[in-house]
Amino acid sequence: MAVIGLGRFGQSLALELMDDGVEVLGIDAREDVVQSLDGRLTHVVRADATDEQVLRQLAVPEFGRVVIAIGSDIESSILVASLLRRFAVPTIWAKAVSDAHGLILEQLGVSRVVSPEKDMGRRVAHLVRGTMQDFIEIDADFAMVKTALSPELAGTRLGDSGIRRRYGVTVTSVKHRSGAWQPATQDTVLREGDVLLVTGPVRQAERFSRSAS
Known part of the structure; x- marks a missing residue:
């Protein structure tokens, strides 16, 4: 190259x-x-x-x-x-x-x-104003977000959590408190202290991230 x-x-x-x-x-x-x-x-x-x-x-x-x-x-x-x-x-x-x-x-x-400077400015703006731990804009109005799990969802199966229905985002990976990243499935049990990778429209992803605060 x-x-x-x-x-x-x-x-x-x-x-x-x-x-x-x-x-x-x-x-x-x-x-x-x-x-x-x-x-x-x-x-x-x-x-x-x-x-x-x-x-x-x-x-x-x-x-x-x-x-x-x-x-x-x-x-x-x-x-x-x-x-x-x-x-x-x-x-x-x-x-x-x-x-x-x-x-x-x-x-x-x-x-x-x-546009590195513009892209970084947009990324930091999302991080500063929300509870996201990381933010990557994949396409116009579609992002991947790293965020904490809302305490109210701890102990539930991902398939029973209603996250996609309520927030319009998809959980793609889960990292338990003392573990490595794992692909998320419908049978994944969400635990207190989990960190999630979710994808979806930017506003919905932000709203889901705020639910953890």
């Missing part, structure tokens, strides 16, 4: 991929950044990723997946996206720094646009 732009987001992504055993080509125009990552990525080069010939020399058109992690230089981000589309790279992910930037990337045909 190639990661173009090695700022905080790009570095974090590239190093995480390396930890997962993925070979990573990192590209950045800053010499100090490239030097700091030398030996930590499979390959890391200082290069102008807006230059088509440079990308061809680095064999970027042969990659199946490329991430454009360029930050504030919107013009460069858009130009790189255009080049990758010209190369017919199968999967292109790109970081957007604004809604307008994201819209342009989508119009160019980028496979997936991510």
Whole structure:
């Protein structure tokens, strides 16, 4: 996989991929950044990723997946996206720094646009105002939430709890107080101190989480 732009987001992504055993080509125009990552990525080069010939020399058109992690230089981000589309790279992910930037990337045909700062702000807002322990928005108005079990449900079978009927969410996994995460079934007995993973529309998931407070 190639990661173009090695700022905080790009570095974090590239190093995480390396930890997962993925070979990573990192590209950045800053010499100090490239030097700091030398030996930590499979390959890391200082290069102008807006230059088509440079990308061809680095064999970027042969990659199946490329991430454009360029930050504030919107013009460069858009130009790189255009080049990758010209190369017919199968999967292109790109970081957007604004809604307008994201819209342009989508119009160019980028496979997936991510907005790390915006997504994190939305996530923290849900956590701050509620009783959720974690919140991941899977799609528009649909989320996975980590939350405590309401004391009133302790001792009941999941199938008898009425959670889906009352709250419109689905319990997917349960972690007992001194155990590991387990897939939830209709026969799972809910216990005091349990932590649940539930999925469902955001408002319903928030309402279910508040029931535990």
